[in-house]
Amino acid sequence: MEESELKELAINGTFLGKPLHGKVEETHISWVILTRKNAFKVKKPVKLSFLDFSTLALRREKCEREVALNRRFSKIYFSVLPIRSENNHWQIGGDNGELKEYAVHMKRLISAKKMNLLLLEGKVKQPAIKALAQEVADFHQQAEIIHEPFSLTGACSTFNDIQQVLSFALTKFGNQYSQMVEQSIRWSDQFLKTHANRMQQRIDRGFIRDVHGDLHSGNIFLYKKPVLFDCIEFNDSMRRIDVLYEIAFLCMDLEAYGQLALSHYFLAIYKKLVKCFECPEDERLFVYYKCLRANVRAKVHMMSARQADNDEELHVHLKEAKKYLSLMSGYMKEVGSA
Secondary structure, three states: OOHHHHHHHHHHOEEOOEEOOOEEEEOOOEEEEEOOOEEEEEEOOOEEOOEEOOOHHHHHHHHHHHHHHHOOOOOOEEEEEEEEEEOOEEEEOOOOOEEEEEEEEEEOOOHHHEHHHHHHOOOOOHHHHHHHHHHHHHHHHHOOEOOOOOOHHHHHHHHHHHHHHHHHHHHHHOHHHHHHHHHHHHHHHHHHHHHHHHHHHHHHOOOEEEOOOOOOHHHEEOOOOOEEOOOOOOOHHHHEEEHHHHHHHHHHHHHHOOOHHHHHHHHHHHHHHOOOOOOHHHHHHHHHHHHHHHHHHHHHHHHHHHOOOOHHHHHHHHHHHHHHHHHHHHHHHHHOOO
């Protein structure tokens, strides 16, 4: 499905026979049509190093997987619906017309309650963070335990995937940042070799679980009972991770917004509920995971910058990529030598 067709669907298409009158939001791997009461997520026909949405069959499979996985902790996911076209008319749901695409159907929540927007407005306070820590801890304690053996090669590849945007970083940022990326890769490889035994021990201790995988403020609504959504469905290995890696993303995200105190508060509440720090080495692993999360966010923003439609969008993604690269460098210094 082309972007122009999706926009036509949002503006002039129908859902259950009623006009959508929606607007489109975009990420680097999906489009979301937002109406007054509903949200419809459509996966882009892309194939990247970590996901494959290149065929309609794959997109349907991942839509169904997305609904099933997110229902573990969220009630806003309804179903997977076909998108069809008949006589130049687009519709979501129904049986008439040529099948063009699939959409994940969700309840639309209040945009103003998204955590990332509230952070920008300085409206996230300790009670909300406490409720969030309790929600995440409850989910983690019920999540499936994974006992796949630690893969040093796989762990190195996860961090080193940033190499795919290294030439872009050199072009846009110059030698300083490209050298920072190259240095971080060498540092990460050594760190992982040094701590591989402890990472295997944590697998044996049951700390690797099938969790969210993408737990940052953009995927959280801060209602009285926080709502988590949009977990990773396209790559099981990115979701079956150490709980330290999961919460490291949220803590890193809070720190990226300049909310170090809230990051510490979230971690303190979570640690009381989930006894996942067993030794000083685990503290170093946690900071490494924050570094890795900053690495991934920098990569995502550089990928989005390459797809930017205009200079303003390009500037926003480049600025964010620089911020996360700087955070990554700071975490490396915090951990020190491997």
